[in-house]
Amino acid sequence: MFRKYIFVFTVVFQICLSYSAVVKTKRVCVVGAGIAGISAARYLKEAGIDFTVYESTQYVGGTWRFDPRVGTDENGLPLHTSMYKTLRTNLPKPTMELKGFPLPEHLPSFPSWRDYYQYLQDYSKHFNILDHIKFLHNVLLIRRVGDVWRVKHQHVQTNETFEDEYDYIIIGNGHFSKPNMPNIPGEDRFKGKIIHSHDYKEPEPFRNRRVLIVGAGPSGMDIGLDVAEVSKTLVHSHHSKINFSTPFPPHYHKKPDIQEFNETGAIFKDGSYEEIDDVIYCTGFQYDIPFLDESSGLTLSPKSIVPLYRYMVNINQPSMILMGLIVRACLVVALDAQARYATALVKGNFTLPPHEEMMQEWQKRMNAIRSKGLPSSYIHILAEKEDQYYAELSEESGIQRVPPVMFKIRTQDMQAKLDNLYTYRNYVYTVIDDENFVRHEEEPAVRRGLTL
Known part of the structure; x- marks a missing residue:
């Protein structure tokens, strides 16, 4: 009888060892050390999962790091950051915080890029993830070979090339770095200067000049008001229906x-004409993942990446997760939730639905968009579905739910922007509980303490 127990114990022990080995051999490649990448790194590390982050620069923080240059960096790679000197967050502090790591209390309600970039650096150090990042490694190609992902990457200074194998891929290189240029007739004849908001750094070069801003998205409105402080004339061309x-x-x-x-200027569709010295295209960015080939199973275009389950899981190759492709949401909060969902998936805390079911879910969303005559780019928009999205992520994966109060804050902040773009950053939003918050005006002394 004793020998029987010994035999059973031995078998169980070997099974446990085998299972442990399977878990430990899961290797994850994370592309990019911006908010998406460092969030994923934090949770993968906490889960004890083997992972490596590849970052083509020598910094964390992605687009939040200001760089006065345009074009390429010191290593000849395209500059990914679209930061400008005067930028402040366009969402209030509670919606800009990564879980379990609050922004410093002394910061204003809408911090400057400098303060927020410091916050991301502090986050990386606090969660001890810097040792997992291969800085100055540019990902050249990710392809599916058999049952693994082969990742080809290059050291940007030595040009030495490497190839490693991974079980999972988490892509977090963002979609705010490749400018979407509108290509308007007559651009080649215009004798003034045309730039994209990606290359906008500060308002001073536009002092006493006649400036044309194109586009009324967040950057168009923010840069437009920034330039209006110094320009002689600010002409704003857009077709937004927002009043x-x-x-x-x-x-x-x-x-x-x-x-x-x-x-010397621009003719508009109402027949009017304006003389212009400079043009700033605030026309958004394109989705750009140049290191993926057809083995990814994705259809890539400048306006969309499909098909994705839960706005992030590659349906045709579910061991690939693409973070941060969503639009009109509390992006930082969403990235943190997506990082936790991705980690739970890698860890095996839940199982994805069958391929057919995931495709049906995605197709249903796409059909709804097409039935309204909207472009395919709308497949990435959350908007009023944001809180529902967080609930679905939690219900499926078991991760802690993003509190509904975040969506409620974003909703009121949106109204404050519609009321007055000059004053919406004057409000402080304080979370009371998962459902409620209070808003009050910030003390002028705090606003004056901004470090830009």
Whole structure:
């Protein structure tokens, strides 16, 4: 009888060892050390999962690091950051915090890029993830071979090339670095300067000049008001249907879309004409993952990446997760939730639905978009579905739910922007519990303490 127990114990012990070995041999490749990458790194590390982060620069923080240069960096790679000197977050502190690591209390409600970049550096050090990051390693190619992912990467200074194998891929290289250029007729004839917001650094070069801003997204409105402080004339061309109540300055002139440029200015679709010195295209960015080939099973275009389950899981190759492709959401909060979901998936805490079921879920969303005559890019928009999205992630994976109060704060902040783009950053949002918050105006002394 004793020998029987010994035999059973031995078998069970060997099974446990075998299972442990399987868990430990899971290797994860994380691309990028911006918010998505460092969030994923934190949770993978806490779960005891073997992972490596590849970052082409020598910094964490991604687009939140300001760089005064345009074009390429010191290693000849395209500059990914789109930061400018005067930028402050366009969402309040509670919605900009990564879970379990609050922003410093002394910071204003809408911190400067400098303070937020420091926060991301502090986060990386606090959770001891820097040793897991291969800095100055640019990912060249990720391809599926058999049952593994082969990742080819290059040291950007020595040009030495490596190839490693991984079981899971987490892509977090963002989608705010490749400019979307509108290609308007007559650009080649225009004698002024045309740049994209990606290369905008500060307002001073536009002092006393006639500036045309194209686009009314977050960057268009923010940069437009920034340049309006110094410009002689600010012409704003856009087709947004949003009725902004902001009291724009007298030298601000709204115009419809541009019909064409000539040598000295722009003709608009209402037939009007404005003489222009400089043009800033605030026309957004393209999705760009140049290191993926057809083995990924994804259809890649400048406006969309499909098909994705839960806005992030590659349906055709579910061991690949793409973080941060969502639009109109509390992006930092969403990235943290996606990182926790991805970690739970790698760890085996839950199982994804069958391929057919995931495709049906995605196709249903795409059909709804097409039935409204909207472009395929809308497949990445959360908007009013944001809180529901967090609930679904939690229900499926078991991760802690993002509190509904985050969506409620974003909703009120959106209204504050519609009311007045000059004053919406004056409000402080304080979380009371998972459902409730209070808002009050910030003390002027705190606002004056901004470090830009």
